[in-house]
Amino acid sequence: MKVVYRPEQTALGNTGFSPSAGKPALFVDLIKSKPGIEIFSDWEPVSREDLYLVHDPAHVDAILEGRKSNGFGNTLKTVADSLPYTSGSFYNAARIALQEGIAISPTSGFHHASYDQVMGFCTFNGLMVTAVLLKRAKLIESIGIIDFDEHWGNGTMDIIRRLNIDYIRHMAFSDQIGRNYDKWLKGLYASLENDFAGSSILLYQAGADPHIDDPLGGNLTTEQMRLRDRIVFRYAHDKGIPIAWNLAGGYQKPIEKVLELHLNTVEESLQSIYDL
Numbered sequence: 001m002k003v004v005y006r007p008e009q010t011a012l013g014n015t016g017f018s019p020s021a022g023k024p025a026l027f028v029d030l031i032k033s034k035p036g037i038e039i040f041s042d043w044e045p046v047s048r049e050d051l052y053l054v055h056d057p058a059h060v061d062a063i064l065e066g067r068k069s070n071g072f073g074n075t076l077k078t079v080a081d082s083l084p085y086t087s088g089s090f091y092n093a094a095r096i097a098l099q100e101g102i103a104i105s106p107t108s109g110f111h112h113a114s115y116d117q118v119m120g121f122c123t124f125n126g127l128m129v130t131a132v133l134l135k136r137a138k139l140i141e142s143i144g145i146i147d148f149d150e151h152w153g154n155g156t157m158d159i160i161r162r163l164n165i166d167y168i169r170h171m172a173f174s175d176q177i178g179r180n181y182d183k184w185l186k187g188l189y190a191s192l193e194n195d196f197a198g199s200s201i202l203l204y205q206a207g208a209d210p211h212i213d214d215p216l217g218g219n220l221t222t223e224q225m226r227l228r229d230r231i232v233f234r235y236a237h238d239k240g241i242p243i244a245w246n247l248a249g250g251y252q253k254p255i256e257k258v259l260e261l262h263l264n265t266v267e268e269s270l271q272s273i274y275d276l
């Protein structure tokens with residue numbers, strides 16, 4: 001399974017509450033020697049014009065040129081420079097998934113980014129950049145976004161509405177908050193069948209922040225999160241729908257606790273290929 005990674009997508013020196021900008025390198029270090037994993041670096045970042053497809057061009061320019069704060073609330077050049085690579089990682093993971101069935105993008109910080117606003121550690125919406133680029137390249141008919149981060153993907157919805165996009169179906173974990181999670185998991189496979197039948201590709205945000213110990217989340221046990229991932233990957237595998245997944249949120253300290261949860265997702269995705 002390819003992990004679509006270039007060192008440029010990791011921004012060093014970003015010392016805010018969210019560890020996301022530095023997470024890709026730590027994650028890749030942890031998994032690079034795992035059997036079944038291949039780090040794939042032969043790809044290009046998205047262009048400024050690609051970002052313009054889903055964001056206000058003036059907003060894109062101001063952020064990339066350090067005149068406007070990014071989603072972390074700073075104007076660090078290292079963060080700005082990493083952004084075409086984070087969206088590029090997800091887009092290329094999706095393209096690889098179309099050929100190989102599955103791929104990993106070690107990225108976060110997408111779904112709160114709206115057409116012309118940053119929010120909640122998210123600057124540009126790599127999910128939407130990916131969706132629109134895939135459609136423009138005529139590589140897909142329809143896309144399913146499975147957003148199982150703890151939080152609501154307000155930025156994704158904003159862009160879908162503003163651009164009148166009708167080829168994306170969207171499922172959010174945040175719609176389940178406060179409900180019976182065992183019951184949700186029991187019905188999840190059927191819900192996926194119901195919502196995503198016939199999708200050309202699934203983009204899966206396997207957020208670590210729904211974990212019960214997460215300071216910004218806190219509902220699912222480690223086992224429930226594994227089951228969540230297992231059901232998603234099994235569904236994609238059973239139906240032959242390509243799936244590209246990424247890390248999304250996770251805020252436990254130390255960061256090893258977050259990485260451990262992401263590692264569980266790696267294991268579940270590998271099992272979906274090799275065991276099921």
Ligand SMILES: [Zn+2]
Pocket residue numbers: 149150151207209249250
């Ligand atoms: Zn989140």
